[in-house]
Amino acid sequence: MKYTKHDAKDYARENMRGIWAAALNPFNDDMSLNEAGLRANIRHWIDDLEIQGLFIAGKQGEFFSMSIEERKRNFEIAVEECADDAGVIVSVSDQNMDTALDLARHAQDCGADYIVVHAPVLSFVQDRDEVLYQYYKRFCDRLDIGIAMWSHPDSGYLMQPETCARIAELPNIVAIKYSVPREMYVRLSHMLGDKIHVSTSAEEEWLDNIEELGWKLYLCSSPPYHLQTANDKRMHDYTRLAFDGKFTEARAVRDSLEPVRTAMKKARPADKPQAFGKYWQELLGQVGGRVRAPMLELTDAEKETIKAAFDGCGLRR
Template sequence: MDRDDVDWHGYWPAAPTPFTSSGELDEDALRALLRLYVRQGVHGVLVNGSTGEWFSQSPAERRRVAEIAASELSGRIPVVVGVTAYTAAEAAELARHAEAAGADGVLATPPPYAHLGAAEIHAFYAEVSTATELPFMVYNWPRGVAVDISAHPGLAERLADLDRVVAIKDSTGDWLRMLGTVEAVADRVRVFGSFLHRRGLAVLMEIGGDGNIDGGGIGAPFAVPFYEAVRKGDRETARVWADRYAALSSRLINPDYSGVYASPISQLKAAMAILGQPGGHVRPPLLEIADDDVISAIGAVLRESGLVSALEAEDGTEARR
């Protein structure tokens, strides 16, 4: 398989997993969130990724999230299921379940905490990517797993050559390394990275790259039309939407993907609550944001970036403040 076997492109939310205030999986909220994404016109959805708090879910919960996502989205927009785990055997088992549930693809980081070397990373992906017939997305997430695929010369190319790998999500905090990944493998696999700004637009138009997979997807009103304009080759329109998205994201997320005000997922769910979106609560070890001043600051970003007014214009209602 290669990049031409899938049409994965554009703006994808990495969906949060909604939990109730008592910590239970909120299936109704998850379905409502997935339906919101469809209405917003996103180009695909990732579930059970880092933003989905896979690390605090049981295997049974992860399987249930995959089943709900596949039932809601398959046949409408691509749904890719995160199967990151500490061993290849665990990840492969989750991948086989995702395939049976009807997912369109699977994704995994290298195993967290283990600090694998290049040969071990390659061996891990060689095993997990062939556990099913599904297209596979490699996820480079140095902030979460303490290894950076893009820091190993030639490793991204070797992973792109694996039979079922069709995409790489490169979330290194080093933008030039991400650009190196694009240059090295975008002719063979889809590359999702940091493109929602003017530098990224230049890369998309001249070098390659395919999309962003964005934690939570609150920027959809700006990011979806950005990628629609890119698809049409309309640089001028894309530049306008890139600037609007950057005005939002740069005030919430640091270049290393940490949150400006709190842990990124806690911050995201606070923002979604302000917007009236079904993000639910976080689950320990994460904590809810309890500081009213922080919540007010996040709300100010949402208003001042124009996101609140954009959402109100979309649905004709008034977002919660």
């Protein structure tokens, strides 16, 4: 560990900054994890795109289709490749707390910087505040590693800002990925100040959140490696400009990516997010690969549509 439990907030404020990307996991034709492909992607993301941290084994990475041992191996590969070059946050989320704690201890032992714990599915629970507080407290009591909350609609509810602010008082809570309407994360940001990082995965809102809310962390999704190439790092560029207070210049660069965003939105099948993301990676020269059930593969016709959108989007290869 690079910090103690009671130093976790201070450490994260100083070191958990910039653009962090959520990694898609490449699977081979036999559905095994393509370790060499993942390593190659990580090196490209760090060395060429200058991404500052990676979110490993999350929903983008299809953790729900992976065995416990595969998830642990996923952590280890990321830690080995990132080393001192980029940060690593790993998802240990599972409905079974013993499983989540086992994964969390492995993350802590293998050298991950932080973990993410999704808000759990809470069947039939109407008043969630105390349940959620005690849930995260159990992790904090048993672990030293910094913990990020994650609230998103897949849980069947959204954690309220007041609940998140209460949980943020726990010693090793360092961040929240808050996949909620903007008014909710704005309210939480004002409540917390710089106590922990508040972030959301909407890239198109990132610049506004730097300027209006003082955010320092993009946590995180696939745009950092879908919107950029080694020769076209506009997300990186507008982020640096914004951090330097050059917001007019930053907006011009941010807005120039609109054709790419539009192309992706129009070409992405609504029922195949991971398959789309991996094929777009392949068009960029990265390693994409197969998706695992229950996710669906692209048809040839869908690939043709995506390829046409990619060719006309304006990304510089």
